[in-house]
Amino acid sequence: MRFVIKNNVLIPGSNTDGNSLPISDIPSIPQPPQNPNFPYNNDLQLLLTGKQLLLEDIPIAFQEVQSHYENGYITYRKGIHYEGKKPVCTRCGNKDPHHFASYPCSRCGETCLYCRRCIMMGRISECTPLIGWNGPVPDTILPSKIKQWQGTLSEGQQVASDHVTTAIQQNQEHLVWAVCGAGKTEVLFAGIEAALAAKKRICIATPRTDVVLELTPRLKAAFPEIKVASLYGGSEDRHLYAPLTIATTHQLLRFYHAFDAIILDEVDAFPYTVEESLQYAAVQARKPNSAMIYLTATPNQKWQRECWTGKRAFTTIPARFHRHPLPVPKFEWCGNWQKQLQKSKLPPNVLRWITARIQSNKQALVFFPHIPLMEKALPILRQLDPTIESVHAEDPNRKEKVQQMRSKGIPLLLTTTILERGVTFPNIDVAVVGAEDAIFTESALVQIAGRAGRSKDHPDGVVTYFHYGKTEEMVKARKQIVLMNREGIKRGLLDDKK
């Protein structure tokens, strides 16, 4: 859109008016003072509080939006701003020229630069205003009892829960480093309750939609009288104002100075560059004075270092809920397995490992670094058992296969890293073939090892990394697991093995 400034107020201008400019070209955007007598629209208030939306996200006529701005109840910000000569996307923080392009724009009549990186949330270009709320915050009415959940926490969980609560109350940052199977969700409940009781707005953000879908009913059950907004691409709660929000990290891009506390789940799940932009989104979405809780099973090296040198407040939950130690991965050299596969063979020790599982009826997950190699291994292994399956990210039958594995219909599932996190099977062994591949980072390997020994009836499981040259990442992964077990013993969180 084009605007002109009249009496220190931004007024929409036509494409033919030579005095008007696309919003990004206006040096500074005036903010009219709040008119206390203006009858503001409550729907607009609920929709916009703590948000940064595009006009097309707002199902209300532009004239009404504009009059809220003129009366000081709405803010306009530039969708794209410039740092010197460099464009920056205000919503996602993109500065990388690869992620910008331009087009002849019929809205402003100019060649308009747009951001490609956050385009799935609606296109932001040089003539796009980001619209936010500047009026009073909607009031929330609290139920007499906020939290209904009455489960018990393990010792390790309890310590973390207390630290999370304090951090939320005091607007601090805190990292919860909880091993796979520690039960991290329950650790949040006390802190969430404290925030809600103080009428704070709180958000749990996680990279994956599956996790949003899984967490939503659990939180609704724990806080039955609290309104919960569950946000992911295409979700119906998009416009719902709620004290408790569960969202994919992408959805944070629609928020601006919204939350008194953000809980950021699985911070380890992203490659560094993606992590950077999500950090930007999280910083935008939280209020300047707010709490930030990070959850992870495997913090990256930088964060680990910060933890051990006292630069980052953190709590570990080094033991699983069932009080048994984490299975420690074994390393086994398997020679040039890729070359073997080209000749339609598997290294003998890999084949032995798999055969032993099939013969003793123990289910197993076998990870491969790449789809083509996995597909080469499948027919070889099907000679042992024709019901062996393989699965990868784009497999249309992915869900069914995981379900079949759960119901023990599949003895052995070959997989790429898509099953490295989230999915749990109660009683399995785990192998990685080609653990030296760059795709198997420390964090991926720890997550993979974390698939074994999950249930209290079967707390043991074998984890083997087959490799053609031991890597730094493998060593770090094993070290991290050993370290957690040692700490579990030290803090008395593990039962003695008889």
Added chain:
Amino acid sequence: MDFSMQNRCLNCYEFILPNIGWRAIFSVEKEQLICQTCEGKLERIEGEQCRICSRPFQNIDEKFRRGDLCHDCFRWEEDPEWHGYLERNYSLFLYNDFLKEIIAKFKFRGDYVLAKIFSEFLKKRLTEITPDIFVPIPLSKERLYERGFNQASAILLEAGYQPNHLLSRIHSEKQSKKSRSERIHLPQVFQFLPDIQLAGKKVVLVDDIYTTGSTLRHAAKLLKEAGAASVQSLTLAR
């Protein structure tokens, strides 16, 4: 724009490996915009196809075919009101899941730059058709504002052709839900903006997708009646 831009796939952002070999040495390599994986997912329309709309005959039931025409075109052509207006439609690629995704990103998400992916293919076909005038299927004013650009104009512009905006919409775009007979009997969807001499001119209509052919036939009829010598059409997908 930026030299480093050429090294990443416009669609998936993967690095594009440079083409090294005798071809690269002896010819000026054209700018590579998408990676081989993405290009491999585009399916060219080849083999035996409908004489008018280029619907491939492979994998379609005999009963949907009438000689060298598909059933749809046959029905259009047997109707004296529509006979002979659209001479020929060319479509570049099959509208498979991959292309659906690209066109959705391009048109609905508004990722304009994706138009460039098709430029080379479009140029090649347009050099064969040799039209005098290039007419994009128009959007309504509201839709154009909403999207920020017209996808058909974008395809032309990015391939280096100047679109002629000879048509404008009288009715809204929301016709995909209408039945065939409603579409046919709909009064003209477009109106002709008479600022150009069409007499004797060879016109090509451009759009992103060929679905029912009704949009293109409405436009073709209007242009023929305004004096065009012939009207053909070109779409990215069908």
